[in-house]
Amino acid sequence: MADSAQAQKLVYLVTGGCGFLGEHVVRMLLQREPRLGELRVFDRHLGPWLEELKTGPVRVTAIQGDVTEAHEVAAAVAGAHVVIHTAGLVDVFGRASPETIHEVNVQGTRNVIEACVQTGTRFLVYTSSMEVVGPNTKGHPFYRGNEDTLYEAVHRHPYPCSKALAERLVLEANGREVHGGLPLVTCALRPTGIYGEGHQIMRDFYRQGLRLGGWLFRAIPASVEHGRVYVGNVAWMHVLAARELERRAALMGGQVYFCYDGSPYKSYEDFNMEFLGPCGLQLVGARPLLPYWLLVFLAALNALLQWLLRPLVLYAPLLNPYTLAVANTTFTVSTDKAQRHFGYEPLFSWEDSRTRTILWVQAAGSSAQ
Ligand SMILES: NC(=O)c1ccc[n+]([C@@H]2O[C@H](COP(=O)([O-])OP(=O)(O)OC[C@H]3O[C@@H](n4cnc5c(N)ncnc54)[C@H](O)[C@@H]3O)[C@@H](O)[C@H]2O)c1
Numbered sequence: 597m598a599d600s601a602q603a604q605k606l607v608y609l610v611t612g613g614c615g616f617l618g619e620h621v622v623r624m625l626l627q628r629e630p631r632l633g634e635l636r637v638f639d640r641h642l643g644p645w646l647e648e649l650k651t652g653p654v655r656v657t658a659i660q661g662d663v664t665e666a667h668e669v670a671a672a673v674a675g676a677h678v679v680i681h682t683a684g685l686v687d688v689f690g691r692a693s694p695e696t697i698h699e700v701n702v703q704g705t706r707n708v709i710e711a712c713v714q715t716g717t718r719f720l721v722y723t724s725s726m727e728v729v730g731p732n733t734k735g736h737p738f739y740r741g742n743e744d745t746l747y748e749a750v751h752r753h754p755y756p757c758s759k760a761l762a763e764r765l766v767l768e769a770n771g772r773e774v775h776g777g778l779p780l781v782t783c784a785l786r787p788t789g790i791y792g793e794g795h796q797i798m799r800d801f802y803r804q805g806l807r808l809g810g811w812l813f814r815a816i817p818a819s820v821e822h823g824r825v826y827v828g829n830v831a832w833m834h835v836l837a838a839r840e841l842e843r844r845a846a847l848m849g850g851q852v853y854f855c856y857d858g859s860p861y862k863s864y865e866d867f868n869m870e871f872l873g874p875c876g877l878q879l880v881g882a883r884p885l886l887p888y889w890l891l892v893f894l895a896a897l898n899a900l901l902q903w904l905l906r907p908l909v910l911y912a913p914l915l916n917p918y919t920l921a922v923a924n925t926t927f928t929v930s931t932d933k934a935q936r937h938f939g940y941e942p943l944f945s946w947e948d949s950r951t952r953t954i955l956w957v958q959a960a961g962s963s964a965q
Pocket residue numbers: 611612613614615616617618638639640641661662663664682683684685686700704723724725726759786787788789790791
C-alpha cells in the first residue's frame with residue numbers, strides 16, 4: 597500500500613463474510629475497491645452465492661473456518677494486507693450461552709489480532725456496535741450523540757459485554773509491532789441497528805404480520821427514537837475505512853466511529869413500518885396497546901420460561917427484558933467524525949435504501965409462503 601507500489605493489488609480478508617453485513621461488505625469490495633487483487637471470505641458457514649463471484653476478475657477464495665480456532669484464523673490471515681473482522685455471534689435472545697458468545701466475539705477477535713501480529717498484516721477494521729455504548733440498563737436516553745458524548749455505558753447482557761471487550765482489544769492493539777517490524781493500525785466501526793436486504797428480524801416481523809392477517813400491534817411509544825442504518829452504507833463505510841487506514845494511520849489508528857446515515861429517526865416499530873407498510877401490513881394503535889408494566893412482566897415471564905425450559909427445549913422469543921429495554925430507550929447518533937477522518941458520506945440515499953429494502957422484504961416474504 598506504499599506510494600511506490602500504487603498499482604499493487606491487495607489481498608483483503610473478510611471474516612463473517614457470509615453473514616447479513618458480511619455479504620454486503622464482500623459485494624461492495626468487489627464493486628468499489630479498485631486495488632482488490634484477492635478477496636478471502638472466511639466464515640463458519642459458506643453461502644452458495646459465493647460460487648457466482650468466483651467467475652469475476654478478482655480472485656475470490658472461500659475459506660470455511662471458525663474464528664475461535666487460532667490456527668484456522670492465522671492460515672486465513674497469512675499474506676492478507678487488510679482484515680475486515682465482521683464475524684460475530686449476534687444473539688440478544690438467549691439462543692447461545694454467554695460462554696459461547698464470549699468465545700466467538702472476544703476470543704475470536706483476539707485470534708484475529710494475534711494472527712495479524714504473527715503474519716505481518718497491518719490493517720484491521722473491526723465491526724463493533726452501538727451497543728458498546730448503549731442503551732444502558734438504566735434506560736438513559738442517548739439523543740443524537742457522537743463519539744465524544746458522555747454516557748454511562750453499563751453492560752450486563754453477554755452480547756454488548758462481548759462487543760465492548762472485543763472493541764477494547766482491537767483499539768489497544770493499535771500500534772503493536774507486527775511481523776516485519778511495522779505497526780498494526782486498527783479502528784472500530786459502531787453501526788446502529790442495521791436494516792436492509794438480508795435482515796432476518798425484519799423478515800420475521802413481516803411473516804408474523806402476515807400470520808396475524810396483516811396487522812402488527814404497537815408495543816413501543818412512537819416518541820422513542822432508535823438509531824438505524826442501511827446495510828449498504830455500513831458496508832461502504834467499512835470499505836472506505838479499510839482503504840484509508842494506511843494513508844491516514846496517525847489520525848484513524850485506534851479510533852472508533854459511529855456508523856449511521858440519512859435514515860430517519862423513529863421508533864423501532866415505526867421505522868419498520870417504512871418497509872412493512874408498503875408490503876401491506878398495518879401497525880395498530882397510535883399508542884402502545886399494552887401498558888409498559890405488562891410488557892415488563894411478559895418480558896420477565898419469557899426470561900423465566902426460557903430458563904425453566906432450557907433443559908428440554910430452546911425458548912427464545914423476541915421479547916425479553918434486554919430487547920424491551922433496547923427498543924424502549926432512545927438511542928440515536930449524529931456525528932461527522934467518519935466524514936472528517938476518512939471522507940465517509942452515505943452511498944445510498946434514504947429513498948434508495950428504503951426502496952431496496954421494500955423489494956427485498958416483498959421477495960423474502962413471498963418466498964416464505
Ligand atoms: N445486525 C445489526 O444490527 C448489527 C449492528 C451493529 C453491529 N453488528 C455487528 O456486525 C457484525 C455482523 O452482524 P450481522 O448482523 O451481519 O450478523 P450475522 O449473524 O448475519 O453475521 C455474522 C457472521 O459471522 C459468522 N460467524 C459466527 N460465528 C463464527 C465463528 N465462530 N467463526 C467464523 N464465522 C462466524 C456467521 O456464520 C455469520 O455469517 C457482528 O459483529 C455484529 O456484532 C450488527
